[in-house]
Amino acid sequence: MYKAFIFDFDYTLGDSTEGIVQSVLFALSQLHEGSRTTEEIRRTIGLSLKDTYFTLTSNMSEEKADLFAKYFKQKADEVMVASTQIYEPVKEVFSFLRASDCRIGIVTTKYHYRIDAILEKFSMNNMVDIIVGGDDVKTPKPDPEGLLYAMKQLQLKKADILYVGDSVVDAKTAEEAEVDFAGVLTGTTGAQDFAKYKNVCIADDLNGIKSFLLR
Numbered sequence: 001m002y003k004a005f006i007f008d009f010d011y012t013l014g015d016s017t018e019g020i021v022q023s024v025l026f027a028l029s030q031l032h033e034g035s036r037t038t039e040e041i042r043r044t045i046g047l048s049l050k051d052t053y054f055t056l057t058s059n060m061s062e063e064k065a066d067l068f069a070k071y072f073k074q075k076a077d078e079v080m081v082a083s084t085q086i087y088e089p090v091k092e093v094f095s096f097l098r099a100s101d102c103r104i105g106i107v108t109t110k111y112h113y114r115i116d117a118i119l120e121k122f123s124m125n126n127m128v129d130i131i132v133g134g135d136d137v138k139t140p141k142p143d144p145e146g147l148l149y150a151m152k153q154l155q156l157k158k159a160d161i162l163y164v165g166d167s168v169v170d171a172k173t174a175e176e177a178e179v180d181f182a183g184v185l186t187g188t189t190g191a192q193d194f195a196k197y198k199n200v201c202i203a204d205d206l207n208g209i210k211s212f213l214l215r
Contacts, residue, residue, distance in 0.1 A: 001162075001213065002180070004103035004129075004154050006147060008165035009110050010045045011187030013090050013206075014118065016110075019080035020045055024052065027071035031064060033057050043188050046167045048109050048140035049073075073111070081117045086124070087186065089206040094127045096210055103154050107146040107163070107173075109134040130154060142169050144177035151179070162200065164209060171197035182209055 007013055010020075017038070024041050028034065036056055044052040049069035054060055097104055104127060106115055112133030119125045130153050132146040139145050151161055163174040166187030171194060174181035183194035183202045194202045201212040 002102065003160040004105060004151075004156050004162075005097055006105040006107050006150055006161055006163050008046065008163075008167070008170045009106055009108035009115060009118075011166040012164060012170070012184055013106070014084055014086045016080060016084040017042060017045070019076060019083035022079050022083075023072045023075040024056070026075040027053075027068045028056070030071040031067060033059075046109060046141075046165075046169050046187070048134060051140070076114070080114055081121055084118050084121075086118075086122050087205065089210075091122075091124065091127075093206040093210050094124070098127065103129045103156070105130040105132070105150045105154065107132045107141070107150055109140055111135045142172035142176055144173055147173055147177040147179065151177070164206075168193055168197070171199065174198075182212070184209065 010016055021038050021041050025035060028036065040056065044055050047055065049072055050065040053065040053068040094104055106128055108115060110133055112131055112135055115131050115133055119128060130150050132150050134140055137145045147163060151158065158179045161179045162182055163170065163179050164182045164184060165171065166184050167189050171181050171183060175197060181197065181199045183199055184205055185191060185202065186205050191202050203209050203212060
């Protein structure tokens with residue numbers, strides 16, 4: 001049905017909650033913005049760093065948001081890769097897609113080099129054809145820039161691609177790019193929220209995406 005499967009990362013392929021929470025709290029403390037709960041921070045995962053700052057503080061200062069991103073990155077460089085875990089089905093599903101001659105990509109707000117390091121940690125570098133990180137685009141998701149760039153690099157048409165993500169941001173990104181979307185419930189977004197957007201399926205996890213494809 002598809003020639004390429006492009007995935008979001010956070011809460012789609014893996015869990016970086018611990019490192020993200022540490023990095024957000026560090027950045028907020030540097031800006032004297034107080035603390036936030038883990039749940040408040042979890043609900044921002046998948047947003048750009050600027051939008052994370054805006055959401056958590058209701059402060060729309062671009063200057064403060066840039067500083068937040070700087071401090072976040074400083075802490076994340078220390079803790080993110082070590083604290084990130086890949087979800088159990090991922091390697092099996094990637095192997096299945098590879099065996100089916102499908103291409104695999106990742107389009108995420110995480111920095112490109114961070115994804116490289118995480119894939120290396122789990123010996124998955126050779127399983128992914130293209131990575132588009134937040135530092136590879138001018139405008140973050142839900143702008144379709146990253147997804148369209150990946151499609152162009154893979155030399156495929158929109159109808160050839162399925163984008164898989166865990167959030168409304170991902171659903172909007174696919175919609176803006178005019179590619180098919182599949183939602184997974186491994187993040188903080190429920191099925192009722194995905195139902196508001198065009199999708200080919202909503203699955204509990206990547207195993208559910210595989211089952212959909214086999215049908």
